[in-house]
Amino acid sequence: MFSTIFNFEFKRWLKNPTFYIFIFLFFLMSGFFAAVSFGVFDSITASRGTNTMANSPLALSEFINGMNYFIYFLLPIVIGSSVYRDFRYNMHTILFSYPFTKWDYIGGKFLSSLLIVVIITLSIMAGITVASVLPWVNQDVLLPFNILAYVQIYLIYVIPNLFFFGVIIFALVTITRNISVGFIGVIMLILITVILGSFTREIDNRYMVALFEPFGEEALSYYTKYWTVAEQNNNLLPFKEVIIYNRLIWLGISTLVLGLLYYFFSFTQTALTFGKSKKNDRVIKNNFGGITAIQLPTVKYNYSGWQNFKTMWSLSNFDFKFIVKNYAFLIIASVGLLVLLLISMTAGQVFGTKTYPVTWQMLMLPGTFFSFFINILTFLFAGMLIHRGDTSRMSQLIDVTAIPNWALLCSKFIALIKMQIVLLLIIVIAGVSIQAYHGFYDFELGHYFFELYALKLINFVIWAFLAIFIQTIFKNYLLGFFVLLILSIGIQFLPLLGVDQSIYIFNSDSGYNYSDMNGYGNGISLYFVYKIYWSLLGISLFCLALLFWKRGIPMSAKETFANAKKRFNASFATLFAISLIGFFGIGGYIYYVNNIQNERFTDKEYEQQAVDWEKKYKKFENYNQPRITDIKVNLDIFPSTRDFKAKGSYWLKNKTEKSIDTLFINYNDYPTVLKFDAETALVSEDTLYNFNIYKLKTSLQPGDSIRMNWEISNKPNTILRDNSPVLANGTFINNGYFPSIGYSESGELSDNKTREKYGLKPKPRMAKTDDANARKNTYISSDADWVSFETTVSTSDDQIAIAPGYLEKEWTENGRKYFHYKMDRPMLNFYAYQSARYEVRKDKWKDVAIEIYYHKGHEYNLDRMVKAVKKSLDYYTANFSPYQHRQARIIEFPRTGGGFAQAFANTIPFSEGIGFIAAVDDEDKEAVDYPFSVTSHEMAHQWWAHQVIGANVQGATLMSESLSEYSSLKVLEKEYGKSQMRMFLKDALDNYLMGRTFESEREQPLMFNENQQYIHYNKGSLVLYALSDYIGEKNMNNALQKYIQKVAYQEAPYTNSIEFVSYMNEATPDSLKYLINDMFKTITLYDNSAKNVTSKKLANGKYEVTIEANISKYRSDEKGERIFADKFGKTLTYKPRGEKEAIESLPLQDYIEIGIFSNKSDDKNAKEKVLYLEKRKINKINNKFVIIVDEKPTEVGVDPYNKLIDTDSNDNRKKL
Helix, strand or coil: CHHHHHHHHHHHHHCCHHHHHHHHHHHHHHHHHHHHHCCCCCCCCCCCCCCCCCCCHHHHHHHHHHHHHHHHCHHHHHHHHHHHHHHHCCCHHHHCCCCCCHHHHHHHHHHHHHHHHHHHHHHHHHHHHHHHCCCCCCHHHCCCCCHHHHHHHHHHHHHHHHHHHHHHHHHHHHHHCCHHHHHHHHHHHHHHHHHHHHHHHCHHHHHHHHHHCCCCHHHHHHHHCCCCHHHHHHCCCCCCHHHHHHHHHHHHHHHHHHHHHHHHCCCCCCCCCCCCCHHHCCCCCCCCCCCCCCCCCCCCCCCCHHHHHHHHHHHHHHHHHHHHCCHHHHHHHHHHHHHHHHHCCCCCCECCEEECCCHHHHHHCCHHHHHHHHHHHHHHHHHHHHCHHHHCCCHHHHHCCCCCHHHHHHHHHHHHHHHHHHHHHHHHHHHHHHHHHCCCCCCCHHHHHHHHHHHHHHHHHHHHHHHHHHHHHCCCHHHHHHHHHHHHHHHHHHHHHCCCCHHHCCCCCCCCCCECCCECCCCHHHHHHHHHHHHHHHHHHHHHHHHHCCCCCCCCHHHHHHHHHHHCCHHHHHHHHHHHHHHHHHHHHHHHHHHHHCCCCCHHHHHHHHHHHHHHHHHHCCCCCCEEEEEEEEEEEECCCCEEEEEEEEEEECCCCCCEEEEEEECCCCCEEEEECCCEEEEEEECCCCEEEEEEEEEECCCCEEEEEEEEECCCCCCCCCCCCCCCCCEEEEHHHCCEECCCHHHCCCCHHHHHHCCCCCCCCCECCCCCCHHHCECCCCCEEEEEEEEEEEEECCCEEECCCEEEEEEEECCEEEEEEECCCCEECCCEEEEECCEEEEEEECCEEEEEEECCCCCCCHHHHHHHHHHHHHHHHHHCCCCCCCEEEEEEECHHHCCCECCECCEEEEECCCCCCEECCCCCCCCCCHHHHHHHHHHHCCCECCCECCECECCHHHHCHHHHHHHHHHHHHHHHCCHHHHHHHHHHHHHHHHHHHCCCCCCCCHHHCCCCHHHHHHHHHHHHHHHHHHHCHHHHHHHHHHHHHHHCCCCCCCCCHHHHHHHHHHHCCHHHHHHHHHHHHCCEEECCEEEEEEEEECCCCCEEEEEEEECCEEEECCCCCEECCCCCCCCEEECCCCCCCCEEECCCCEEEEEEEEECCCCCCCCCCEEEEEEEEEECCCEEEEEEEECCCCCEEEECCCCCCCECCHHHCEEEC
16 A cells, blocks of 8 residues: 555656646756856856856755755645645545555655655756756856766755655644644754854854754864865765764654654544644533524624725734734744844854844844744745635635625735734844843833834835735645745845846845944935835735635636726726836836936946956056155035035155156046146046046156145935935045045956956966065055145034044034144055044043043943053053054944944044944953954054055065954953963964855965955964964064064065065074974964873872874965975875874974863963973874873863964864
């Protein structure tokens, strides 16, 4: 009987058109997404340049497993319905009378439907294969077809996952006989993944998450997370410990579920229920009661519009109760609340430090996943409500009731909105609960309700309109649900086809963002315009749904359209016409403003413009140009209207040895007026590229100067067009808005593969370190060296405006405040303006004024910031050079402007989102005081960038960002001790290794880095901190002091990394010279691990600790290929007992730190006590150390503080 049931179910699906629809849909989707990835649409969108191959085994795994999320929603439809169908059509009463066993029934149903789903997933592979042979593919991103890659993906992930989760969904639907519970199962599994994924932010949690994450993605990531580009392109998927354990764990769970299903399943008429079921109560008829005469009330019929409205509302309550009592709603709502609470445990953390749970943080917790699940429930319940009459066999009774169609359909729509309101209320409950739990009682309920019910709800309502329409059109609500799911996700990829205007992408909008300083800002009006636009389309779709609403016996297509024509009466036509005309009217006006009234270019057009810019103007790149030496700016900021006007003067000096007769001026899209105090002729005015060429009547001789005056203002702001960077509160404008001198290479295409398509030569990201032309400029500015700076800035009378320099004068005139600033020494051509309603905290360090301009209510960390400024000034002035300014200012700006801090001369803009609301716990030894750390980093830039500035060549940021990170680490170490260093260094190591995986061109050694942030920030901090540890902090700082004395405030040619590293080399003893080569000149990584460790107590009370450790290192080329042989071809090898593969290493003569620790520490700032910490010289891979310590050890480590670049830092330490 097993084969009979199996064959029947399998053949039934083969005859079902839905099966082929699913195959076609997945083939089409996978083919489309693969075609995008393979560059098929590069001709209509911006070209995609990358080093990673789009069809490598790892890329295919991510693609296919990503597509499988759609497949998982098929499991209830295919696997669940195989058994649900028997109960829905009451066939189980007949089937259960047949002589088959439980296994025949369960096994036949499950395995046949599982096979159907597997066949559907094969269409994904077919779609990828077809996309790879399309004539327009970019062959540069494709590898040869590799069947083994697909076999791995399907055997390790796809088919096991379908079995694991198919069993769970099948069991849920079989036991409850409710297909919606199957969807709950899918959503629950995805929620588990979301919950577990939130814990991977902590590096130490990744192993446990990889074991239990259901889809196996974290297990795969555990091994591939740090794969370089070469490894991503060449390696097959790993299949070892953690992945095997993960697959076995979920095989065990699914087998257990299948076993329980087999045990509890019985051929009965009723489903498994919780609590007492009224259906099974015995009903006893009372035939002995007397006959009682009753007077029936007179029935009055009321068919008025108001009565129909009340009926509609009453029916909506009935449908709403159906929703909220449904398993799907109850479980997902409860789990959603739990997920929000769990995510809040790690949300907003930086270096292990939490932030205060301010309301905007709470509103960010749901992210996109909660919105996704609200849509899922909307799509699902829209179908269940519309087809509820059919599923409950009450449709004919409902259809004959004297209720108009609009009342019936509107009642279901309103019920969906009520459901959405309740789901959004969960966010309020979760947010307030989290805030109260943390003792934060500034709930801002108005903020909660405005964002959720004025901004978010309308988004879900528009989706409800579409859901009603689609579910009305489709007879099968599960198919309608799946179509809605595909549409909601698929439309997000329309920009990949060149469809990038919001008026063409359903329910898209301009977005919104909130900051405490500026609220929702100016973009909220445009957001509502788009939502009104899409709401009008939603009303139109609802009208169409009313036209085709099925009521009565099934009709043919011809009869359906004839019936729709009858329903299309005058009142209906009026509503439909108004909504449709409004939709096209608003859309047309938006199109007119954005495309006709204002120029608009596609990504492809911008790409072509970059090509034309280079071809037309590249020839002027090396023309001699005067340098800006003096800057005066008058800037007027108008926060109420969000306008600005700027007038400025540049003094341009010819610093070359030749006369200059031509000036090249770059400016922005803002209306700009340029004038000179010498006679000039406008040779070329390019309004497309905003590039003017002027001819001087009298050439500018060497050493001579001219003055350039300029004026800039913005076009008027409108609801649809934002033409100004000014905010109502928290304006942040930098000098990038002002004119610059000379040709700018920033407008060129940077990707070399794209450049090759257009016939352009390869473009290095940065010039070589010895490039003479490039060394004429700093990496900050190409048109100035050191400049004098003076400015006057005005703003509204309730705000303070700030710029670099010292406040010379402040006054009020015509209801506006004016501030006159002047810098007393030369500075870089790098400055910014800020204006807001600030509170001011003042302090002093010696004769240096410390000022923090902050938003009222953000006082949490002001003391820490002041303390960081003072500690930084102490350390930097003692070890590097004197501080060049008489003040240090920190100025808060809205988080909507970015999550960063930035150092200008004596002025540090600091985002409200990264330090002002940090909830630093001084008792938490695992957390880093990052407001202190960020402040000390930005203060360090007053030396490393504003005194020493590198040339615009490779390695320039080593002398700015890397040295600033090193400096701040030292200040942090002095304040908090070495125990916090491990947390910081391990995080830096993780970010560096992660950054390597996304390298778009080539990885460079630290001293040749090309402004690659993962190198100069993360690797740079590790390398410089480690070097100071090896050669001694004093030696390191003495070398830095000599270096800064030599190159501070230098003119061209500017310093480079070769010069800097020579100072480090000079300070390094001969025995450690290998560090200079390993750390700066090459890409060198270690793979150190503590293997076997033991401890025994000696007779004298001391402890003998035996440590076995493997230590190896290798070089990496620019693509990430590992190199184990030195320049002489020598390699070390060691094959551990019982292992198949030997460990390889470069020859070793390295000093590696060995540490032994106790968890009992007398230092309150330390989480552990160091019993032993010494560097031991290593010359082989496998090493054994025997060390005597005075106290009982609890942990040992090889490079325990992660000072070296180690590919796996998790195995450096081992517990005893």
